[in-house]
Amino acid sequence: MTIDGRVARGERTRAAALDAAVALATEAGLHGLSLAQLADALGVSKSGLFAHWRSKEALQLATVDRAVAQFQELIVHPALRAPRGVRRLWAVHTARIDFYAARVLPGGCFFANTEFEYNARPGPVRDRLAAAFERWTAFLERLVQEAVDLGELPADVDVPQLAYEVDALGISAVMRSRLLDPDTAYRHARQGLLHRLRALCPDPTLLPEGPS
Amino acid sequence: MTIDGRVARGERTRAAALDAAVALATEAGLHGLSLAQLADALGVSKSGLFAHWRSKEALQLATVDRAVAQFQELIVHPALRAPRGVRRLWAVHTARIDFYAARVLPGGCFFANTEFEYNARPGPVRDRLAAAFERWTAFLERLVQEAVDLGELPADVDVPQLAYEVDALGISAVMRSRLLDPDTAYRHARQGLLHRLRALCPDPTLLPEGPS
DNA sequence: AATAAGTACGACCGGTCGTGCTTTTTTCGG
DNA sequence: CCGAAAAAAGCACGACCGGTCGTACTTATT
Numbered sequence: 001m002t003i004d005g006r007v008a009r010g011e012r013t014r015a016a017a018l019d020a021a022v023a024l025a026t027e028a029g030l031h032g033l034s035l036a037q038l039a040d041a042l043g044v045s046k047s048g049l050f051a052h053w054r055s056k057e058a059l060q061l062a063t064v065d066r067a068v069a070q071f072q073e074l075i076v077h078p079a080l081r082a083p084r085g086v087r088r089l090w091a092v093h094t095a096r097i098d099f100y101a102a103r104v105l106p107g108g109c110f111f112a113n114t115e116f117e118y119n120a121r122p123g124p125v126r127d128r129l130a131a132a133f134e135r136w137t138a139f140l141e142r143l144v145q146e147a148v149d150l151g152e153l154p155a156d157v158d159v160p161q162l163a164y165e166v167d168a169l170g171i172s173a174v175m176r177s178r179l180l181d182p183d184t185a186y187r188h189a190r191q192g193l194l195h196r197l198r199a200l201c202p203d204p205t206l207l208p209e210g211p212s
Numbered sequence: 213m214t215i216d217g218r219v220a221r222g223e224r225t226r227a228a229a230l231d232a233a234v235a236l237a238t239e240a241g242l243h244g245l246s247l248a249q250l251a252d253a254l255g256v257s258k259s260g261l262f263a264h265w266r267s268k269e270a271l272q273l274a275t276v277d278r279a280v281a282q283f284q285e286l287i288v289h290p291a292l293r294a295p296r297g298v299r300r301l302w303a304v305h306t307a308r309i310d311f312y313a314a315r316v317l318p319g320g321c322f323f324a325n326t327e328f329e330y331n332a333r334p335g336p337v338r339d340r341l342a343a344a345f346e347r348w349t350a351f352l353e354r355l356v357q358e359a360v361d362l363g364e365l366p367a368d369v370d371v372p373q374l375a376y377e378v379d380a381l382g383i384s385a386v387m388r389s390r391l392l393d394p395d396t397a398y399r400h401a402r403q404g405l406l407h408r409l410r411a412l413c414p415d416p417t418l419l420p421e422g423p424s
Numbered sequence: 425a426a427t428a429a430g431t432a433c434g435a436c437c438g439g440t441c442g443t444g445c446t447t448t449t450t451t452c453g454g
Numbered sequence: 455c456c457g458a459a460a461a462a463a464g465c466a467c468g469a470c471c472g473g474t475c476g477t478a479c480t481t482a483t484t
Binding site: 221246247248258259262267268 | 470471472473474475480481
Binding site for chain 1: 238239241243244318319320324325327328329331332333338341342345346349370372373376377379380381383384387388390391392396397400401403404411
């Protein structure tokens with residue numbers, strides 16, 4: 001079973017196009033992303049690009065999926081090396097902030113940008129973004145719940161509430177880092193959760209010391 | 213000194229146009245806002261609209277200013293009736309959440325949407341949005357500082373940090389209310405700050421009782 | 425009554441958008 | 455080496471974009 005070099009070539013341009021589309025979408029938005037722009041950035045023709053997806057909407061949906069995969073690969077997966085509980089929750093939070101601080105994407109956060117862009121535009125794109133957001137929320141809640149189950153957090157912790165606050169600190173970080181002082185934003189996002197967890201967690205050795 | 217009926221008419225259409233522009237921009241974005249769209253919504257001609265601003269950018273800047281004025285008028289000003297200190301801080305936060313819950317703007321929050329839209333687009337529009345964001349941040353920090361000065365919050369409170377957290381809870385509320393369950397989002401935003409202030413404020417009578 | 429200023433209009437320009445249709449180039453199996 | 459098949463390119467289309475122009479209507483000034 002050899003690989004068809006023709007479709008292999010197609011796959012390569014497809015993958016390269018989606019990576020560029022994710023990056024471009026953080027600057028111009030998922031709607032503002034244009035075929036001509038993307039084709040120029042890749043050095044291919046507009047129609048050659050268009051042939052891979054039957055419509056712009058199909059390209060947008062594929063771009064969302066690629067962004068999800070990238071987020072999993074660069075943030076979630078590395079953080080899962082931390083042991084379950086508050087350490088893993090903390091690892092995911094800091095991995096996210098580090099991702100923003102590393103300026104991987106030119107426009108900050110793909111999901112923050114596109115979810116605000118599409119929150120009032122009904123359709124398949126919005127639905128897919130909402131689904132991704134829901135999975136992310138469920139993932140954070142699971143992390144908190146595991147910490148509770150392990151006894152690292154009190155049993156009476158409001159799990160969805162704490163997950164909400166974790167995400168809020170992160171969203172605010174990427175927003176402020178783009179318009180105000182980035183380092184201050186990252187520091188507040190980290191300190192916010194660190195102090196919150198320190199106040200809740202009976203075992204202080206599970207969290208980094210850091211500045212008070 | 214009589215009022216010039218010509219400029220009065222101009223002022224009226226100007227004001228109506230900016231109100232419509234703020235609302236439209238929350239759906240289509242400040243860049244996606246098109247002259248033709250806005251003209252249709254107002255029932256006037258595109259060129260007649262265009263005569264009021266020399267360029268689209270001028271219209272965008274005027275729209276930002278109008279949104280700032282609307283935010284002041286509908287959220288900040290009413291909340292300033294609450295006495296200084298934690299009660300005023302709480303009033304501003306809840307007024308903001310109520311503003312979102314009332315669905316005043318079809319796309320949620322003008323500033324959240326546009327600031328994410330323009331965070332990677334250098335230029336006068338981004339600069340004006342950043343300036344508005346900076347003033348909003350300074351305002352929140354002033355509210356927190358006043359509560360500290362009045363002794364309603366401990367003297368060792370990290371003022372910018374707490375202001376950051378207040379804003380983060382609000383931003384997250386409007387984001388989640390558009391894609392997931394709105395009531396849950398609003399409740400988390402309110403509870404988050406209420407519990408935080410309850411833990412910090414020695415005088416429990418300053419805050420509403422609410423559900424634990 | 426004549427002139428000037430402000431507002432609004434319809435027609436139109438060059439450019440870019442997404443999207444089809446046709447052709448050329450690349451790569452495979454026999 | 456040769457047709458078949460997939461990928462990429464070329465080309466043209468209708469729609470919409472921001473912006474300009476000349477013009478008509480209304481109001482204020484002289």
